[in-house]
Amino acid sequence: MKLSTAYYLNEDVVSLAKDLLGKVLFTNINGQVSAGIIVETEAYFGIKDKASHAYGGRRTNRTETMYAEGGIAYVYLCYGMHHLFNVVSSGIDDPHAVLIRAIEPLVGIEFMEERRNMGHTKPAISSGPGSAAKALGIDRTFNAKDLTGDEIWIEDHEISFTDEQILASPRVGIAYAKEHALLPWRFFVKGNKYVSKPNKV
DNA sequence: AAACGGATTGGCT
DNA sequence: GCCAATCCGTTTC
Numbered sequence: 001m002k003l004s005t006a007y008y009l010n011e012d013v014v015s016l017a018k019d020l021l022g023k024v025l026f027t028n029i030n031g032q033v034s035a036g037i038i039v040e041t042e043a044y045f046g047i048k049d050k051a052s053h054a055y056g057g058r059r060t061n062r063t064e065t066m067y068a069e070g071g072i073a074y075v076y077l078c079y080g081m082h083h084l085f086n087v088v089s090s091g092i093d094d095p096h097a098v099l100i101r102a103i104e105p106l107v108g109i110e111f112m113e114e115r116r117n118m119g120h121t122k123p124a125i126s127s128g129p130g131s132a133a134k135a136l137g138i139d140r141t142f143n144a145k146d147l148t149g150d151e152i153w154i155e156d157h158e159i160s161f162t163d164e165q166i167l168a169s170p171r172v173g174i175a176y177a178k179e180h181a182l183l184p185w186r187f188f189v190k191g192n193k194y195v196s197k198p199n200k201v
Numbered sequence: 202a203a204a205c206g207g208a209t210t211g212g213c214t
Numbered sequence: 215g216c217c218a219a220t221c222c223g224t225t226t227c
Contacts, residue, residue: 080220082209130209
């Protein structure tokens, strides 16, 4: 059920991003368990990807997390207010990562509503990387946490999508990455209402 | 030591 | 649709 470290050592981060669709992301925060089906991801292709924080092999205090062996979380603060959650993959010193952009609530929905200050569940509760992380209670303290531990982990519930159900498009918000901005490394489930707004293919 | 700007969101027009 | 919010990692002085 729970994905093991071996799963995250996959060196092909683009395939991994696609494979993570349908997997179930769990958090356990002080006993409050919540989880959602991953319905939107983006691949960040290590040191060769201008959109990646690790582009060109840059190692800083922040990016060091991505250089570790696959199977841990990379969480950072964006725009001073949003925590973005990534899955670190591949081997040590190969800083690949998959950004989780949207989930479909599955377990502990009441906790998600509370964290998002929503009285009822609507798509915006976990649509978009900042919202999905907040719904699951993920913040900067989750950075570098082991994804095979008991605070945050991913399970395979044998939910799978056919190629017709999965769409690929350029990644969002990385225009600065120039020629790499057009690579179709964003994957999402066709027609799923929790997929974030920039829905164009 | 100080300035800059972003893998976004949501509230207002 | 447009634009302000908000803060810390990174770059620059």
